[in-house]
Amino acid sequence: MPLLDVRDLSVVFQRKGAEPVRAADGVSFTVEPGQTVGLVGESGCGKSVTSLAIMGLLPRRGNRVTGEVLFDDTDLLTLRPSDLRDRRGRDIGMIFQDPLSSLNPVIPLGVQVAEVLERHRGRSRQAALREARGLLDAVGIPDPARRLKEFPHQLSGGMRQRALIAIALACKPRLLIADEPTTALDVTIQAQILTLLKELVDDSGTALVMITHDLGVVAGLCDTVNVMYAGKVVERAGRHQLFGEPRHPYTEGLLQSVPRLDVDRGGRLHQIRGSVTDNIPWSAGCAFAPRCDRVIDDCIGDTVPLEPTFRGGALRCTNPVPTEVPA
Amino acid sequence: MSGIEALADHKRRRIEELIARTADAGGVSLVRDAGRRLLRNPTAIVGGTIIVLFLIVAIFAPLVAPHDPVQRFPELIKDLTVDTIPGATAGHPLGSDPLGRDFASRMIFGARQTLFVGVLATLIGLLLGVLLGAVAGAVGGWIDVLIMRFTDVMLALPSLLLAITLVALASRSTQWTVIIAVAVVNVPIFARLLRGSMLAQRGSDHVLAARALGVKPRNIVLRHMLPNSLTAVIVQATLTFAVAILDAAALSFLGLGDPDINRAEWGLMLGVDGVRYFEVRPELAYFPALAIIVVALGFTLLGEAIREALDPKNRR
Numbered sequence: 001m002p003l004l005d006v007r008d009l010s011v012v013f014q015r016k017g018a019e020p021v022r023a024a025d026g027v028s029f030t031v032e033p034g035q036t037v038g039l040v041g042e043s044g045c046g047k048s049v050t051s052l053a054i055m056g057l058l059p060r061r062g063n064r065v066t067g068e069v070l071f072d073d074t075d076l077l078t079l080r081p082s083d084l085r086d087r088r089g090r091d092i093g094m095i096f097q098d099p100l101s102s103l104n105p106v107i108p109l110g111v112q113v114a115e116v117l118e119r120h121r122g123r124s125r126q127a128a129l130r131e132a133r134g135l136l137d138a139v140g141i142p143d144p145a146r147r148l149k150e151f152p153h154q155l156s157g158g159m160r161q162r163a164l165i166a167i168a169l170a171c172k173p174r175l176l177i178a179d180e181p182t183t184a185l186d187v188t189i190q191a192q193i194l195t196l197l198k199e200l201v202d203d204s205g206t207a208l209v210m211i212t213h214d215l216g217v218v219a220g221l222c223d224t225v226n227v228m229y230a231g232k233v234v235e236r237a238g239r240h241q242l243f244g245e246p247r248h249p250y251t252e253g254l255l256q257s258v259p260r261l262d263v264d265r266g267g268r269l270h271q272i273r274g275s276v277t278d279n280i281p282w283s284a285g286c287a288f289a290p291r292c293d294r295v296i297d298d299c300i301g302d303t304v305p306l307e308p309t310f311r312g313g314a315l316r317c318t319n320p321v322p323t324e325v326p327a
Numbered sequence: 328m329s330g331i332e333a334l335a336d337h338k339r340r341r342i343e344e345l346i347a348r349t350a351d352a353g354g355v356s357l358v359r360d361a362g363r364r365l366l367r368n369p370t371a372i373v374g375g376t377i378i379v380l381f382l383i384v385a386i387f388a389p390l391v392a393p394h395d396p397v398q399r400f401p402e403l404i405k406d407l408t409v410d411t412i413p414g415a416t417a418g419h420p421l422g423s424d425p426l427g428r429d430f431a432s433r434m435i436f437g438a439r440q441t442l443f444v445g446v447l448a449t450l451i452g453l454l455l456g457v458l459l460g461a462v463a464g465a466v467g468g469w470i471d472v473l474i475m476r477f478t479d480v481m482l483a484l485p486s487l488l489l490a491i492t493l494v495a496l497a498s499r500s501t502q503w504t505v506i507i508a509v510a511v512v513n514v515p516i517f518a519r520l521l522r523g524s525m526l527a528q529r530g531s532d533h534v535l536a537a538r539a540l541g542v543k544p545r546n547i548v549l550r551h552m553l554p555n556s557l558t559a560v561i562v563q564a565t566l567t568f569a570v571a572i573l574d575a576a577a578l579s580f581l582g583l584g585d586p587d588i589n590r591a592e593w594g595l596m597l598g599v600d601g602v603r604y605f606e607v608r609p610e611l612a613y614f615p616a617l618a619i620i621v622v623a624l625g626f627t628l629l630g631e632a633i634r635e636a637l638d639p640k641n642r643r
Contacts, residue, residue, distance in 0.1 A: 055431070055539055059536060084541075085541040085542075085543065087541065088539055088540060089540035089541035089542075090541060093539075093540075094536070094539040096532055096535070098532055101531065101537040102532045102535075103533055103536070104533045104537070104550075104554075104555065106554045106555055107547065107551075114540075115537075115540070115542065115546075116542075117549070119546075120541065164536070167540065169639060259546050279509050
């Protein structure tokens with residue numbers, strides 16, 4: 001049984017006097033216990049909205065969330081707000097993109113780590129602070145006793161993200177959702193943070209949903225990858241599968257857009273034509289069609305379904321990139 | 328042996344010395360940093376000096392003043408006519424008022440009264456304003472609309488006019504009616520300011536992060552939103568001191584304050600004796616007026632300086 005089973009999750013933003021926006025459009029994927037699943041796509045494809053919807057963190061007004069989010073067979077979307085709050089931070093942890101703005105600027109770090117332990121483990125402030133010291137130590141923050149008393153602005157970017165990881169993992173959740181955890185960090189720190197995350201989830205058996213636009217992160221970390229485009233999953237495959245033989249033209253385009261050292265320097269960097277706003281609605285065919293190099297007549301018409309591939313993944317494309325091995 | 332272990336002793340000591348000197352001395356807290364910038368700012372020093380002097384005089388009034396402010400000296404006004412209100416004499420550096428009370432002592436005790444009214448009016452206004460603003464910003468919806476429209480109405484009226492109306496509503500004027508009136512006039516300003524920063528906090532990442540940890544709504548408001556929203560309100564409070572002092576003085580000047588003639592209050596002194604005897608003894612008006620202006624100026628200068636010091640744009 002999967003730990004997290006997202007079924008047909010849709011988030012629609014209502015706008016006054018304008019067409020509603022389908023930010024996430026029938027997203028389905030599963031996460032097995034201990035597994036690391038990637039959610040990849042460019043800005044605006046619905047990755048973050050999906051994660052916020054899973055956690056029930058979208059604003060109450062102005063949007064409609066439909067579908068099911070089964071965590072341990074409980075639908076988080078129909079849970080009472082207070083029950084959901086009890087699970088957040090305890091069963092499901094979350095790490096955000098910008099570590100500075102995700103920490104409260106006026107509270108010392110220790111209190112912020114302690115808060116979650118007080119909330120979910122019923123610890124006293126003193127006991128929680130003692131435990132917090134060990135947690136900071138575990139995420140590789142030097143001199144944790146001193147850091148506990150410091151404020152977020154006194155820490156470096158990498159240390160802040162380590163602290164956020166410590167907070168998210170304080171209650172040993174079974175699922176961790178990391179929303180672009182390395183985007184705000186420089187490259188050397190990125191690598192450290194990713195290694196740390198990998199170690200921690202491997203050691204504790206925590207399942208990880210990694211939301212990112214960085215294919216390098218995916219390559220290093222994820223077991224399964226879901227590629228999203230315009231609110232829908234367009235391709236799902238194992239890591240090696242995805243990098244070795246991308247089937248969806250969008251996935252292929254993403255992979256080719258990564259700068260490489262081993263090809264000649266004179267050539268232009270590959271780019272996907274147009275921008276993410278040049279879409280057609282999914283109801284009229286494939287949203288990616290206007291930007292696709294492999295577009296054919298069949299791409300326009302009905303919604304393209306997400307169909308299972310023979311290798312256990314799934315693909316939403318009428319004219320996929322051919323594989324070496326015939327299907 | 329490798330690294331600095333392999334160096335000669337004095338070289339190694341030198342390196343350790345240099346490391347110790349450049350070591351991270353721990354970060355600087357916002358308050359300490361702001362405090363340091365305040366001490367370097369001439370505006371703050373001028374404003375601060377005025378206020379400290381004013382505070383000392385107010386607190387130690389009985390020690391500083393040469394006489395009891397309500398004690399009358401009949402010998403000073405023995406042969407009083409309209410144009411012979413006694414000026415400075417031995418023991419009475421500023422002379423006396425028309426009732427024969429030592430004017431200097433009354434000025435000194437006036438500082439006490441002014442401080443009392445200013446501080447209380449500001450604190451009460453701050454408290455009510457923070458309460459309303461926090462509720463509006465945290466709850467939102469129709470409660471927010473209701474509170475904000477209410478503050479709109481109050482802000483639409485000139486503050487002194489509103490204060491006069493409030494004082495007039497009371498059956499009998501005491502110094503408390505003045506304090507309450509001045510406080511209420513300042514409530515909408517605080518409420519508005521706080522609500523604005525609360526709204527900004529509501530959409531902030533760290534509040535989202537706290538919600539993602541399952542923190543209870545009450546704690547999100549009290550621990551995460553409110554403390555981050557208070558800076559603007561605190562600055563406004565220092566500026567409000569000045570306004571409160573001026574408003575309270577204005578109410579007394581207009582005869583709407585405490586009718587007790589023994590109370591030494593600058594606005595009252597200015598309004599009764601200062602106006603009546605302005606042509607013969609203008610000092611009776613000059614000194615209270617000057618005191619009000621200087622104190623209000625002191626609070627304004629300090630408030631401005633604090634605002635500047637707390638502004639994150641000025642941090643290094």
